[in-house]
Amino acid sequence: METIADTLCDAGFTQTYKDKKCTMTNLRPDLSPVASELTERHRETKWNDAQVPIVKNTKLLQVNDLRKYFPIQKGILQRTVGYVKAVDGISFDVNRGETLGLVGESGCGKTTAGRCLLRLIPPTSGSFIFGEEQVDLAKLTHREMQPFRKRIQMIFQDPHASLNPRMTVADIVGEPMHVNRTEKGTALQDRIVALLESVGLRSQDMRRYPHAFSGGQRQRIGIARALALQPELIVADEPVSALDVSVQAQILNLLAELREEFNLSYIFIAHDLSVVEHISDRVAVMYLGKIVEISDAETLYESPKHPYTEALISAVPLPDPNAQREREHIRLEGDVPDPSQPPTGCYFHPRCRYATDICKQETPELRQVAQDVQVACHHSDTLELQGV
Ligand SMILES: Nc1ncnc2c1ncn2[C@@H]1O[C@H](COP(=O)(O)OP(=O)(O)O)[C@@H](O)[C@H]1O
Ligand code: SF4
Ligand SMILES: [Mg+2]
Numbered sequence: 001m002e003t004i005a006d007t008l009c010d011a012g013f014t015q016t017y018k019d020k021k022c023t024m025t026n027l028r029p030d031l032s033p034v035a036s037e038l039t040e041r042h043r044e045t046k047w048n049d050a051q052v053p054i055v056k057n058t059k060l061l062q063v064n065d066l067r068k069y070f071p072i073q074k075g076i077l078q079r080t081v082g083y084v085k086a087v088d089g090i091s092f093d094v095n096r097g098e099t100l101g102l103v104g105e106s107g108c109g110k111t112t113a114g115r116c117l118l119r120l121i122p123p124t125s126g127s128f129i130f131g132e133e134q135v136d137l138a139k140l141t142h143r144e145m146q147p148f149r150k151r152i153q154m155i156f157q158d159p160h161a162s163l164n165p166r167m168t169v170a171d172i173v174g175e176p177m178h179v180n181r182t183e184k185g186t187a188l189q190d191r192i193v194a195l196l197e198s199v200g201l202r203s204q205d206m207r208r209y210p211h212a213f214s215g216g217q218r219q220r221i222g223i224a225r226a227l228a229l230q231p232e233l234i235v236a237d238e239p240v241s242a243l244d245v246s247v248q249a250q251i252l253n254l255l256a257e258l259r260e261e262f263n264l265s266y267i268f269i270a271h272d273l274s275v276v277e278h279i280s281d282r283v284a285v286m287y288l289g290k291i292v293e294i295s296d297a298e299t300l301y302e303s304p305k306h307p308y309t310e311a312l313i314s315a316v317p318l319p320d321p322n323a324q325r326e327r328e329h330i331r332l333e334g335d336v337p338d339p340s341q342p343p344t345g346c347y348f349h350p351r352c353r354y355a356t357d358i359c360k361q362e363t364p365e366l367r368q369v370a371q372d373v374q375v376a377c378h379h380s381d382t383l384e385l386q387g388v
Contacts, residue, residue, distance in 0.1 A: 058132070060233055060265050061094040061117075066126035066138075068112050072340060084340045086112040088289035089126075091366075094233065099259065099266040101276030101297065103312065104286035107336040110269045113286075114235040117267070118154055119145050131232070150180060150229040157238035159218035163210040169196070169221055170206040176228045195224040198261070199254060216247035223254065227262065237269045252279055273309075274316040277301060282372070285309045288347040289339055291366060295373040302387040305375040307352050310385040318388065328386070346378065354383055 069083040087109040094100050102110050116123040119137060127136045130148060137148055156162035163172055173192050177183040183191050193203040199220040210218055219239060226234055236255065240248040256279055258264060270276045276283060277297070284294040285308060293306040304310045311330040318324040332351050337343055343350050349359040358378050366376040377383070 058096050059093050059129075060096045060098075060131065062127075062129040063093070063117070064091050064127045064129070065089050066091070066113060066116060066128065067124045068109070068116050068121065069124045082340050084338075085289050085342065086339055087116065087123075088339075090284075090286070090289075090291045092284050092291065092294060094265050094267060095281075096232070096265055097259070097263050098281045099268050099276075099279050101273075101280035101283040102267055102269045102286060103273055103276055103283060104271065105332075105336050106271055107288075107339070108286040109289040109339070110271075110286055111237055114154065114237050114267065114269055117235060118149075118152055120154075150176075150182075151231055152233045152235065153226040153229065153231040155219075155222055155226050155234060155236040155239045158242050159215055159222050160210075160242070162222055163218060165210055168207055168209055169201075172210070172221060173224045173228055176225060180229060182229065191228070195227055198227070198258065199224045214247070215243050216251060219243060219251050220254065223251075223258070227258065230262070231264065233265045233267070235267045235269070238271065239268075240275060241271070248275070255279065272315070273301070273312045277316065285312065288336055288342055290347065290376065291374075292348065292377070293373075293375045294366075295375075299370075299373055304385045304387055305369060305373060305380045305383075306377050307354050307383065307385065308348050310387075313387055316388055346376075354379055 066087055067085070067089055068087040069085050071080040072082040072084060073079060074081045090109075090113060092100060102113065104110055112121070115121045116126075117128055117137070119140070123138050127138050129135070130137050131151070135148070137145065140148070167175070170189075170192050173195055174183075174188055177188055177191065192206060196203060196205060201217065201220055201224070205213075205217075210221065213221065223239075239255070240251050243251060252275070255266065255268075259266060266279070268276050268279055273283070280297045282295065283297050283300045284291050285300075285306065286292070287308050293300065293304065293309045295305070300309060301313060301316075304313055311332050314328060314330040318327065330353070334351060337347065337350070343360075345361045346352070346355070346359045346364050349355040352359065356379070362378070364376045364378045366374050368374050369380055
């Protein structure tokens with residue numbers, strides 16, 4: 001006989017626990033709309049108040065020295081004459097249930113890092129150890145990677161470009177489940193409805209096409225699709241950058257709620273520190289393919305240790321208009337340099353107001369300066385930088 005646990009698992013909600021042969025009798029009915037709906041259908045089943053055995057603060061992903069060099073090829077023979085070092089040796093961890101903000105100006109290598117983690121492009125070197133199984137995703141073949149693709153999903157920046165205009169919402173959200181054969185028939189339809197409701201859309205929206213929706217609603221469709229296979233980790237690549245400011249807050253709130261509801265972990269990519277301020281537990285700041293500062297979010301915003309972080313923070317608007325008027329906005333001159341020809345020494349030195357001779361000659365290593373704070377700057381011990 002099919003048990004409630006099987007039903008929930010078959011609904012594609014708690015496969016992880018089923019795989020681990022965990023008992024489902026202590027699943028909270030309020031865990032998700034899917035669970036609640038099924039609870040309704042199985043009223044006779046007794047639930048207790050205990051939590052699902054979700055282990056928080058365990059490491060979900062450990063990225064070690066990830067590099068992605070794009071070869072520059074020239075001539076008829078397409079000889080490699082150099083490399084664009086888009087990601088140049090970054091390391092960080094993501095805990096379960098945590099959001100890591102990955103921030104830096106355009107061209108710093110954030111998207112490339114995200115695409116490598118999903119194995120959409122092959123990394124040049126490095127490892128990314130994933131899950132309790134401690135599997136190095138960087139070493140897997142295309143075929144071996146298949147089961148892990150369900151567990152890591154991506155939300156893209158541009159909801160206009162990432163949704164197929166010729167597919168209905170039901171087809172878009174249902175496609176991953178159809179392709180992976182996790183659902184079919186009415187179970188698939190029920191799951192699509194539950195997913196749409198969990199992102200604030202209505203079941204009537206199923207038969208409509210993406211063009212009938214606003215930018216914010218389209219991003220909600222993209223989020224529902226990303227949730228379809230119950231991922232553990234979502235790489236959100238500038239998910240609100242293309243949206244109006246008023247809609248940005250709604251989508252950020254939705255992502256924060258979904259994180260709690262489904263115990264998700266996020267790598268949240270943004271070019272602007274204000275976007276990730278409230279959603280991030282920790283923030284990594286990237287500059288020209290390298291992490292220059294990584295810290296818990298509160299410390300980073302209040303007392304940045306790297307001049308580049310300070311400059312990004314100075315662009316975060318303050319709620320108090322008087323404080324906003326008085327604070328200094330640090331203008332960063334020029335653009336991020338070409339990663340195929342990075343500056344000598346500290347890559348940030350041509351734009352840094354605190355640069356000295358050593359900065360032009362020696363590249364600073366990322367080093368631990370306090371608990372949970374790492375920074376790559378020769379002068380971080382003596383500089384007194386401005387936070388929010
Ligand atoms: N397929 C590619 N071939 C060559 N260079 C690339 C490719 N993709 C990205 N780059 C370069 O890598 C750098 C980082 O790009 P990207 O990861 O998109 O940065 P971000 O997302 O931070 O804006 C940029 O200089 C970009 O031009
Ligand atoms: S090492 Fe020098 S140039 Fe680089 S951020 Fe620190 S002070 Fe600025
Ligand atoms: Mg990008």
